[in-house]
Amino acid sequence: MSEFTTRPEIVGTFGVVTSTHxxxxxxxxxxxxxxxxxxxxxxxxxxxxxxxxxxxxxxxxxxPIIVAPEKGPVKVINGQxxxxxxxxxxxxxxxxxxxxxxxxxxxxxxxxxxxxxxxxxxxxxxxxxxxxxxxxxxxxxxxxxxxxxxxxxxxxxxxxxxxxxxxxxxxxxxxxxxxxxxxxxxxxxxxxxxxxxxxxxxxxxxxxxxxxxxxxxxxxxxxxxxxxxxxxxxxxxxxxxxxxxxxxxxxxxxxxxxxxxEEPLTFDYHGYTVCKTAAWGQGPVFLQQLALLKGFDLDALDEKSPEFVHLVTESAKLAFADREAFYGDPNFVDVPMDVLLSDAYNDERRKLISDTTSFEIRPGSVPGKGGNVVVRIKGTTEEGKDNKDIGEPTVARFDDEPTPDDKGGAKGDTCHLDIIDRWGNMVSATxxxxxxxxxxxxxxxxxxxxxxxxxFWLDETSPACIAPGKLPRTTLTPSLALKNGVPYMAFGTPGGDQQDQWSLHFFLRHVHFGLNLQEAIDAPAFQTAHFPSSFYPRECDPGNLSLEGRFPTETIEELKSRGHKVVIEPDWSLGRMAAASKEKGLLKAAANPRFMQGYAAGR
Structure with a gap:
């Protein structure tokens, strides 16, 4: 159990609602x-x-919306x-x-x-x-x-x-x-x-x-x-x-x-079945991270330990590299999702994870599938010049040069909501x-x-290259999990490329370490910007690892010793999770306290 939460986990029987405002x-x-x-x-x-x-x-x-009717199959509504x-x-x-x-x-x-x-x-x-x-x-x-x-x-x-x-x-x-x-x-x-x-x-x-x-x-x-x-x-x-x-x-x-x-894409993990969108969204990277992490004994770790943060971060690097190499609108691109989520493929990919951090962007290989990964190193490439050399360690500078706002460069973000009613119907939307x-x-x-x-990329060799009528490979990624085959939890977060990092950390802390919904949301957050960003100007920062300052000093120092380019963020700054669950007649909900906007309600 966590030693501190900002607010109680909402518990009721009539209905629960949680959102980012x-x-x-x-x-x-x-x-x-x-x-x-x-x-x-x-x-x-x-x-x-x-x-x-x-x-x-x-x-x-x-x-994108995921619905789990009280009676009926889970469905994805494609609103992209x-x-x-x-x-x-x-x-x-x-x-x-x-x-x-x-x-x-x-x-x-x-x-x-x-x-x-x-x-x-x-x-x-x-x-x-x-x-x-x-x-x-x-x-x-x-x-x-x-x-x-x-x-x-x-x-x-x-x-x-x-x-x-x-x-x-x-x-x-x-x-x-x-x-x-x-x-x-x-x-x-x-x-x-x-x-x-x-x-x-x-x-x-x-x-x-x-x-x-x-x-x-x-x-x-x-x-x-x-x-x-x-x-x-x-x-x-x-x-x-x-x-x-x-x-x-x-x-x-x-x-x-x-x-x-659409039918959801699913993956079974420790008694849970996680439902996500197809590869027109980034949702499958959540599932592939699970496929990689199931080869490690996370139960034996502590959720604030350097080993936990390291394994999750290194798994994210591999899964997101595959996102860049293979994901695109399935109506235009043959995405080998059966391979990307298979035991055999991830058993081999897992061997790339060592005790030290990787500075490489390393997509896997599936014969006849995938395409070019465009790499634009943060702070080192001129706008419009693509560095397509992947696989070699590259140290990127940390200088932050935001796009001038007089040209419309202020970045946007996202919202999220999860709802369960008294009949057991469940919705997750981003x-x-x-x-x-x-x-x-x-x-x-x-x-x-x-x-x-x-x-979209303007590169004809990329699976996410622009084309008329094609869906952009969005970052929007609501989540819904079944427990022992029964709809159990709706969850998700804003945050662009961080969505399937923050929501994964929440899920792992709930599943492996027994944290309740609010505890798992309140726990110190971390993220990496190692892989190419989905947003203009599409840069990456190899080796980056950002952590909230609430992590133990020993964890931070150990991660640095493993080679991570650690950036300490303000204590309550990463993540905007929301979640709601249903089990044994009880409905529960929780919301992110960061930025003082998100709230859960219910009775």
């Missing part, structure tokens, strides 16, 4: 109290997050929109680009979140469109208190908004001022947009299902789609290249895509994209478009 959690719990199920509550929570965490997600973003039909490799090369910009309109893909939420509401929910959207509309119209990170983000892009993205300034710089942390903030344009969707849907149909289907069509072909296209066809937007570009998105892209169901700092606000809608195309 207390107002979103309150919305989900409110739906449960009104008789809704976990799916109704998840939709309300997800739309609330779009309003109260606009620097982390928005209506123009995306969301694809690249536009005009988004060819040649189109970017004609603009003299070797990397997709991290902001602006060239990195926009089809926004997928709205349709994914609607699909789940249609097939699994019970409540009306008006009911589940009421909380988000209320927060947008009547206002909410801005958390410090929103104010900080707006401040970083203030000049960009004033000089270039003026439609964003109209929302986020009222009277030319950055809103103060704690101030009441409103987004009436977003509230009006959702109100209009509801009104048009109710006018078109007098039943719940018809209204939801109408709303989906409004989004993809109606006034929302028209406003998106009017902006995409006319706006030339400053991005991280230092130049202005138009979007490649077309009305046919919006009208031609809809969210869909909404993201459409950050307020990602591209300009679309006039009349109050939101901006996703930049998920920055996760």
């Amino acid at each position: 207390w107002l979103a959690t309150a919305a989900g719990m409110g739906i449960l109290e009104r008789g809704g199920n976990a799916y109704d509550a998840a939709v309300a929570t997800g739309f609330a997050l779009q309003v109260v965490e606009p620097h982390l997600n928005g209506p123009g973003g995306e969301v 929109g694809p690249a536009p039909q005009k988004a060819t490799l040649e189109a970017y090369q004609a603009l003299d680009l070797s990397i997709v910009p991290g902001s602006g309109m060239l990195s926009a893909v089809v926004p997928g979140a709205f349709d994914a939420w609607m699909l789940m509401l249609l097939d699994y929910g019970t409540m009306s469109l008006r009911d589940v959207l009421s909380y988000a509309i209320n927060y947008a119209r009547d206002g909410y208190s801005i958390v410090p990170n929103i104010a900080h983000t707006i401040n970083r892009v203030k000049t960009l908004f004033e000089d270039e993205w003026t439609s964003s300034a109209n929302i986020y710089l009222k009277d030319g001022k950055v809103p103060e942390a704690g101030a009441l903030f409103k987004n009436p344009e977003m509230a009006d947009m959702y109100d209009r969707i509801i009104s048009e849907a109710e006018a078109a149909s007098d039943n719940r299902e018809g209204q939801i289907e109408t709303a989906r069509k409004i989004w993809s072909e109606g006034f929302v789609a028209k406003a998106i296209m009017d902006f995409c066809e006319t706006a030339e937007v400053m991005d991280t290249t230092g130049r202005r570009h138009k979007a490649l998105l077309s009305k046919d892209d919006l009208a031609g895509w809809s969210a869909s169901y 909404p993201s994209g459409g950050w307020l700092q990602s591209s300009p606000i679309i006039p009349g809608l109050g939101f901006c478009l996703t930049n998920r195309a920055q996760m």
Whole structure:
């Protein structure tokens, strides 16, 4: 057991909700109290997050969802929109680009979140469109208190908004001022947009299902789609290249895509079956890390020991290298997942783990599969110059040179939610994209478009090379675990490439060391940036290991002696986990205390 937790693990029997913002959690719990199920509550929570965490997600973003009905199979809802039909490799090369910009309109893909939420509401929910959207509309119209990170983000892009993205300034710089942390903030344009969707849907149909289907069509072909296209066809937007570009998105892209169901990818580990998305997300790296780690006796270790941190970190390096070499949209790329998760393959990969740290990026070999791994060493490569030499140790500098914010380089993040209702239905979802700092606000809608195309490579030998209609290999990765074949736990976190590190550490601490949900979340966190980043400018930092300062001094010193390039982060700075579980009639939930935003609720 951990010696310290920041708050109690929530325990109840009626229902539990946990998310990355207390107002979103309150919305989900409110739906449960009104008789809704976990799916109704998840939709309300997800739309609330779009309003109260606009620097982390928005209506123009995306969301993968994993659902575990009380009766029925676990399913993945794919809410990741694809690249536009005009988004060819040649189109970017004609603009003299070797990397997709991290902001602006060239990195926009089809926004997928709205349709994914609607699909789940249609097939699994019970409540009306008006009911589940009421909380988000209320927060947008009547206002909410801005958390410090929103104010900080707006401040970083203030000049960009004033000089270039003026439609964003109209929302986020009222009277030319950055809103103060704690101030009441409103987004009436977003509230009006959702109100209009509801009104048009109710006018078109007098039943719940018809209204939801109408709303989906409004989004993809109606006034929302028209406003998106009017902006995409006319706006030339400053991005991280230092130049202005138009979007490649077309009305046919919006009208031609809809969210869909998939079977989860699974892996059995110590009595648990972990469910993740397919290789269009990074979720399988969680499973491959388990496949590597099952060859070690973690039960014999301490969760703060240098051996635990070392083994987990070195396993992550191997699994993430395989992500870079093999992962891509399975509709375009033959990803050898059966091999990558096999005992034979990981038995060989495990032999690469020694007592000292590796500075190599070492993808495995599967005959006839995979492609080039692009390596851009942090602080040592010029923008646009790819270092493709892999396998040799390279020491990278630690200098941090953030992209200038006057070109739209402020990075975004993600949200997460987990919900279980009294009937045992379970949802895990990781909404993201459409950050307020990602591209300009679309006039009349109050939101901006996703930049998920920055996760494509402009390298035809990479399995994640951009192509029309192809899904970007997203970092978004909700998790759901069965215990002895029964749905047991929903969990996940924001954090880009760290998602399948932080969530893995949480899972291992719960499974091997007996920490409850809150203890496992509160435990000192660590991460590595050893492998290529999924985000612009796509750099890696070989040998890096960042740890919260709460680790024992002996652990830190031992990790340094093993060669890790240790960076000590502030004590409560890494990880934003949320989790909920169900066992023996009890529902439990916990949330991340870091940054004082995440909360769990239940009764």
